[in-house]
Amino acid sequence: MAQKVSIRIDGEYVGAKEGQTILEVARKAGKYIPALCYMEGLSAVGACRLCIVEVSGVGRLLPACTTPVQDGMSVTTNSEKLARYRRMVVDFLLSERNHYCAVCVSNGHCELQGLAQKFGITHVHYGYGYPKMPVDLSHERFVLDHNRCILCTRCVRVCAEVEGAHVWDTASRGIRTMLTGELNRPWGAIRSCTGCGKCVQVCPTGAMAEKGWAVEEMTKRSDSISWLATQRGGRE
Amino acid sequence: MEKIVINPVTRIEGHAKITIHLNPDGRVSRTHFHVTQVRGFEKFTEGRPYYEMPAITARICGICPISHLLASVKACDEIMAVRVPPTAAKLRELLHCGQFIQSHALSFFHLSAPDLLLGMDSDPARRNVLGLLDKYPDIARDGIALRKFGQCVIQRLAKERVHPSWTVPGGVNAPLEPGAREEMLKELPGAKAIARRTLALFKSVVDEFQEEIENFGTDPTMYAGLVDHGGRLQLYDGRIRFMDSEGTVLSEVDTPASYADYIGEASLPDSYLKAPYYKPAGYAGGVYRVGPLARLNVADSCGTPEADHEFGEYHQRFGRVVQSSFQYHYARLIEALYAIEKAEMLLSDPSILGKHVRAKAGVNALEGVGIAEAPRGILIHHYRVDEKGAIQWANLIIATGHNNLAMNRSIEQVSRHFVDGSRLKEGMLNRVSAVVRAYDPCLSCSTHALGQTALRIQLIAADGTVTDELRT
Numbered sequence: 001m002a003q004k005v006s007i008r009i010d011g012e013y014v015g016a017k018e019g020q021t022i023l024e025v026a027r028k029a030g031k032y033i034p035a036l037c038y039m040e041g042l043s044a045v046g047a048c049r050l051c052i053v054e055v056s057g058v059g060r061l062l063p064a065c066t067t068p069v070q071d072g073m074s075v076t077t078n079s080e081k082l083a084r085y086r087r088m089v090v091d092f093l094l095s096e097r098n099h100y101c102a103v104c105v106s107n108g109h110c111e112l113q114g115l116a117q118k119f120g121i122t123h124v125h126y127g128y129g130y131p132k133m134p135v136d137l138s139h140e141r142f143v144l145d146h147n148r149c150i151l152c153t154r155c156v157r158v159c160a161e162v163e164g165a166h167v168w169d170t171a172s173r174g175i176r177t178m179l180t181g182e183l184n185r186p187w188g189a190i191r192s193c194t195g196c197g198k199c200v201q202v203c204p205t206g207a208m209a210e211k212g213w214a215v216e217e218m219t220k221r222s223d224s225i226s227w228l229a230t231q232r233g234g235r236e
Numbered sequence: 237m238e239k240i241v242i243n244p245v246t247r248i249e250g251h252a253k254i255t256i257h258l259n260p261d262g263r264v265s266r267t268h269f270h271v272t273q274v275r276g277f278e279k280f281t282e283g284r285p286y287y288e289m290p291a292i293t294a295r296i297c298g299i300c301p302i303s304h305l306l307a308s309v310k311a312c313d314e315i316m317a318v319r320v321p322p323t324a325a326k327l328r329e330l331l332h333c334g335q336f337i338q339s340h341a342l343s344f345f346h347l348s349a350p351d352l353l354l355g356m357d358s359d360p361a362r363r364n365v366l367g368l369l370d371k372y373p374d375i376a377r378d379g380i381a382l383r384k385f386g387q388c389v390i391q392r393l394a395k396e397r398v399h400p401s402w403t404v405p406g407g408v409n410a411p412l413e414p415g416a417r418e419e420m421l422k423e424l425p426g427a428k429a430i431a432r433r434t435l436a437l438f439k440s441v442v443d444e445f446q447e448e449i450e451n452f453g454t455d456p457t458m459y460a461g462l463v464d465h466g467g468r469l470q471l472y473d474g475r476i477r478f479m480d481s482e483g484t485v486l487s488e489v490d491t492p493a494s495y496a497d498y499i500g501e502a503s504l505p506d507s508y509l510k511a512p513y514y515k516p517a518g519y520a521g522g523v524y525r526v527g528p529l530a531r532l533n534v535a536d537s538c539g540t541p542e543a544d545h546e547f548g549e550y551h552q553r554f555g556r557v558v559q560s561s562f563q564y565h566y567a568r569l570i571e572a573l574y575a576i577e578k579a580e581m582l583l584s585d586p587s588i589l590g591k592h593v594r595a596k597a598g599v600n601a602l603e604g605v606g607i608a609e610a611p612r613g614i615l616i617h618h619y620r621v622d623e624k625g626a627i628q629w630a631n632l633i634i635a636t637g638h639n640n641l642a643m644n645r646s647i648e649q650v651s652r653h654f655v656d657g658s659r660l661k662e663g664m665l666n667r668v669s670a671v672v673r674a675y676d677p678c679l680s681c682s683t684h685a686l687g688q689t690a691l692r693i694q695l696i697a698a699d700g701t702v703t704d705e706l707r708t
């Protein structure tokens with residue numbers, strides 16, 4: 001049995017079990033820590049760095065979603081410094097590719113946009129890269145728009161860990177990293193894709209969407225992994 | 237050297253420059269109308285799913301986004317090859333009426349009434365909507381109220397005023413609530429009363445502008461506008477009718493896709509604004525005008541009782557084919573009344589509350605053309621897609637484009653008449669910009685530029701020096 005530990009979050013004592021992450025414990029205790037790449041029920045990868053927290057005695061900021069708790073740990077979830085870094089992360093995500101919220105199917109329902117609003121980001125402080133990004137319209141029902149992908153890999157994990165198809169992966173590195181499916185085939189030609197639509201549902205932005213929705217119309221449901229597990233893309 | 241800079245009088249939507257060149261004796265030798273800013277959106281749309289086009293194109297214009305939305309969704313309807321449910325078509329038309337009412341109210345009360353009521357030569361610092369509010373508070377208030385009514389129609393339907401996402405390929409995304417219909421019907425009589433009052437007011441002052449009427453672009457041109465099968469004025473859907481300056485119907489475009497058989501597009505030097513012309517007549521002879529003046533010329537009637545009454549009087553006063561661009565103002569007011577009456581008809585039709593408002597489909601055709609009237613004239617959206625629905629090519633022909641050649645001519649005519657280089661008077665240059673305002677051009681969208689910009693008029697002496705400059 002996992003050993004009980006006790007930690008402090010923003011000064012409050014909170015009980016936890018060994019092996020849990022800071023994010024899990026904090027969420028259970030009703031504390032808010034922003035997160036984008038993390039999704040309950042999927043493995044944590046620490047890709048987006050929005051969930052960074054301060055741990056006393058540790059000189060650097062740690063991602064809450066991948067850092068296990070230790071007895072006696074003291075965690076700060078919100079500070080001037082954290083807010084600054086989190087804003088920077090969202091700023092980078094917005095400037096890296098091409099986000100035109102006003103014409104996006106996810107406008108108003110997007111997690112990235114939601115965070116930008118929450119942090120009061122009215123404009124981006126870094127130069128836009130305007131990279132030329134493809135839009136994959138080859139699937140009959142879904143579309144993948146790389147312009148809006150933030151490489152959180154939620155789609156990769158839900159497909160591999162819940163659906164068991166492992167269609168998606170990332171290719172290349174650094175700024176060139178791209179989401180790719182089955183040896184870089186267009187989505188419509190991917191044979192291992194079951195068409196369940198789980199990836200679309202968990203995608204936090206407008207990068208993956210159902211086809212045919214006009215601007216603002218794409219709403220998703222990524223709140224419950226058990227609900228997602230039942231999704232068969234409209235088929236039995 | 238004399239140099240006067242009049243700055244700033246912000247009463248036009250868009251960005252353009254007019255240069256007036258003078259002879260050594262100070263008379264006008266030639267004029268040039270250039271549209272100088274361009275930020276193409278064609279590149280941006282390449283490869284995007286076609287169903288995003290309505291939202292994208294609506295963003296190139298803050299003044300008549302709904303016209304773009306409608307032309308765009310109509311082009312998308314064609315790509316999907318669906319029949320839009322009848323209720324949805326009516327709701328779209330109703331939305332369009334709201335747009336016309338608010339846009340015409342803006343154009344008349346905010347942009348033109350200061351010239352018309354305060355006088356072309358009045359103090360430029362007061363010749364604006366604030367000056368109007370001061371001197372004619374009731375009229376200014378009417379303008380605000382009428383615009384608000386149009387905006388409320390839009391808001392009740394689309395829940396969002398500026399760039400509604402309610403209009404979608406295949407129809408609209410939600411039916412009309414009975415409560416919203418009641419409210420619109422309640423507010424409608426007030427709006428109608430304003431439209432009537434304003435028309436009466438305009439008719440009482442129009443005769444004072446004899447000199448302007450005679451010199452504001454009176455060169456005969458052809459006209460183009462949408463009509464239904466009975467020749468009645470149409471705003472949302474109809475056939476393009478071309479008419480010559482004598483009033484003879486030249487042709488009617490049966491299917492949107494064949495517009496290119498009738499409309500050619502020329503590029504002009506020093507301007508990003510393309511110049512469409514009536515193809516069968518060739519570039520030189522094919523100048524036509526669009527917009528309120530043209531619509532009321534090509535239509536046989538409006539199809540609503542009060543507007544038809546006004547339509548009759550208007551043509552009785554100025555002839556079957558009204559040539560002076562000054563009368564854009566008059567025609568605009570008749571259309572505002574028409575749009576209010578049309579909205580009333582649509583709202584009174586019980587089927588407006590129908591629940592089936594959207595047809596769904598994928599890509600069934602690789603090309604789509606959508607045509608609608610924008611407040612300023614015919615608007616054409618033409619897209620080509622691949623089998624997956626990715627945009628390969630897009631062409632938009634916009635009202636200000638259609639009017640480009642005619643506007644150039646009017647500017648030249650007005651300049652020749654009112655501008656005299658040896659004596660510089662503010663009122664002269666104001667008349668030059670006033671003729672542009674009569675066309676109510678929307679220049680940012682004509683060049684597909686994003687954002688708002690302005691008109692600059694330069695007076696250039698024979699030796700090439702700029703002797704005067706006006707910014708509006």
Ligand code: SF4
Nearest residue numbers: 099101104110205206
């Ligand atoms: S994905 Fe989100 S942030 Fe990006 S354009 Fe769409 S709404 Fe905006």
Ligand code: SF4
Nearest residue numbers: 149150152153155203
């Ligand atoms: S497509 Fe969506 S879910 Fe997948 S990596 Fe990109 S943003 Fe994340």
Ligand code: FES
Nearest residue numbers: 037046048049065
């Ligand atoms: S949520 Fe922890 S790094 Fe993304």
